[in-house]
Amino acid sequence: MDRNSVSWAGAMPAVTTPFTSDGRVDHKAFQANIDRLIGLGATGVVAVGCTGEFWALSHDERKALYKSAVETVAGRGTTIVGTGCVGPDDTIEMAKAAEKAGADGVLILPPYFVKLSDDEIFAHYVDVNAAIGLPIMVYNIPGNAVNAVSPALASRLAELSNVVAIKESSGDWNNYYATALAVKDRLRVFCGPSSVFGVPAVGLGADGTVDCFPNVWAGCIDLFAVTKQGRASEAAELQAMGRKLTDLFTSEGRTLYPATKAAMDMLGFAGGGRPRTPLRPLAGPPLEGLKKGLVSLGLM
Numbered sequence: 001m002d003r004n005s006v007s008w009a010g011a012m013p014a015v016t017t018p019f020t021s022d023g024r025v026d027h028k029a030f031q032a033n034i035d036r037l038i039g040l041g042a043t044g045v046v047a048v049g050c051t052g053e054f055w056a057l058s059h060d061e062r063k064a065l066y067k068s069a070v071e072t073v074a075g076r077g078t079t080i081v082g083t084g085c086v087g088p089d090d091t092i093e094m095a096k097a098a099e100k101a102g103a104d105g106v107l108i109l110p111p112y113f114v115k116l117s118d119d120e121i122f123a124h125y126v127d128v129n130a131a132i133g134l135p136i137m138v139y140n141i142p143g144n145a146v147n148a149v150s151p152a153l154a155s156r157l158a159e160l161s162n163v164v165a166i167k168e169s170s171g172d173w174n175n176y177y178a179t180a181l182a183v184k185d186r187l188r189v190f191c192g193p194s195s196v197f198g199v200p201a202v203g204l205g206a207d208g209t210v211d212c213f214p215n216v217w218a219g220c221i222d223l224f225a226v227t228k229q230g231r232a233s234e235a236a237e238l239q240a241m242g243r244k245l246t247d248l249f250t251s252e253g254r255t256l257y258p259a260t261k262a263a264m265d266m267l268g269f270a271g272g273g274r275p276r277t278p279l280r281p282l283a284g285p286p287l288e289g290l291k292k293g294l295v296s297l298g299l300m
Contacts, residue, residue: 003188006105006135006164008078009207010043011221012190013214014051016261016271017065025061026273031072033215033264033271040218041225043208044078045069046137046167049107050144051212051257054082056276062094066101080137084109088127095132106132107167109139110147118153129160137165140179141192151178158186165190167210173197180204195220195242199235202227212256213245215271216263217299241297248293253286255279262290266300 015037018029034045047069048054048062057065066081073079083094083106095106108128110121129136138157142148148170149157157163166183168176169192176197180189184205191201194209202209202224213220219238227235249259257275262282264272274281282290294300 001135001162001164002158002186003164003207006188008044008080008105008137008165008188008190011041011194011209011211011214011224012044012046012078012080013037013042013221014046014049014210014212015069016212016215016257016264017048017052017057018261018271018273019276023276025057025065027064027068029270029273030065031068033269034069034072036269037214037221038073038076040214041221042077042214044080044104045073046080046107046210047082049082049139050141051215051260052082053257053276053279054084056279059090059094063097063101066098066103070102078104080105080107082107082109082139084112084139086111086113088124088131091124091128092131095128095134099132099134103134105135105137105164107137107139109141109145110149112145112147114146116147118150118156121147121149121153122156125157125160125163129162132162134162135164136160136162137167137190138163138187139167139169141167141169143171149179151175151182154179154187155182158183164188165207167192169193169210171196173200176201177204180206193246194223195246197239198223198242199227199239212260213242215260215269216267217241217245244297248290248297252289254282254290258282259286259290262287263294266291266294
């Protein structure tokens with residue numbers, strides 16, 4: 001397999017995982033959010049990733065969400081699900097469950113928490129690659145995983161038989177740019193923080209975007225197509241809004257995932273609610289500041 005083995009492209013939102021009042025996964029709200037996003041023009045979804053709080057889910061919960069995502073997309077786009085775990089055995093187990101559920105591909109980040117060498121990270125992907133049948137989207141998010149996929153390592157991973165794409169979410173433009181140059185002829189390259197530099201990434205040839213902001217703002221879906229169509233002034237406006245939202249969601253005591261869910265609640269979108277611990281729901285001044293910010297940006 002390589003980039004030509006799949007047709008993955010466009011804006012594929014990273015969807016939240018909502019929970020009921022008693023803490024169980026809320027599949028109804030999860031599916032309603034996916035349905036809404038597909039209706040807004042998303043070309044697919046990425047479920048059970050960082051935005052989906054994968055680290056707070058049991059294996060059985062993750063497997064059930066794979067099935068829910070596939071059933072909801074129902075062939076209207078691409079369904080990619082997060083199967084990354086610290087060890088290869090668990091990662092393989094989750095990837096096989098994703099294949100059984102009918103997912104189009106799996107999102108796999110490097111083993112997290114323990115600091116690894118590039119050779120150790122590569123060996124992890126080698127083990128997983130050899131044991132599964134689904135196409136793999138490598139996930140570079142060192143701010144969460146600790147371990148980074150450098151451009152050089154991405155180039156090595158591109159040679160593995162099932163690796164067809166990379167989601168570059170380092171948040172570092174120079175790393176994104178170098179990675180794209182290193183692998184774009186072999187892998188589909190997706191920009192993670194499209195709210196921050198999606199326009200230049202798409203201008204450089206990004207195949208798509210994967211971002212949490214479509215959960216609250218349809219402009220993050222539009223950004224890809226507007227840029228591809230050369231509508232420069234509209235693209236610049238969307239990028240400016242994305243940057244303002246990023247700043248709002250990550251300042252004054254707010255962190256990204258609880259702020260995303262809180263904003264979804266304020267806007268009346270399914271899929272918000274309480275995050276799972278150790279994350280905590282926004283309250284007090286951070287929550288009030290989020291509401292004021294959404295109002296000032298014209299989203300409420």
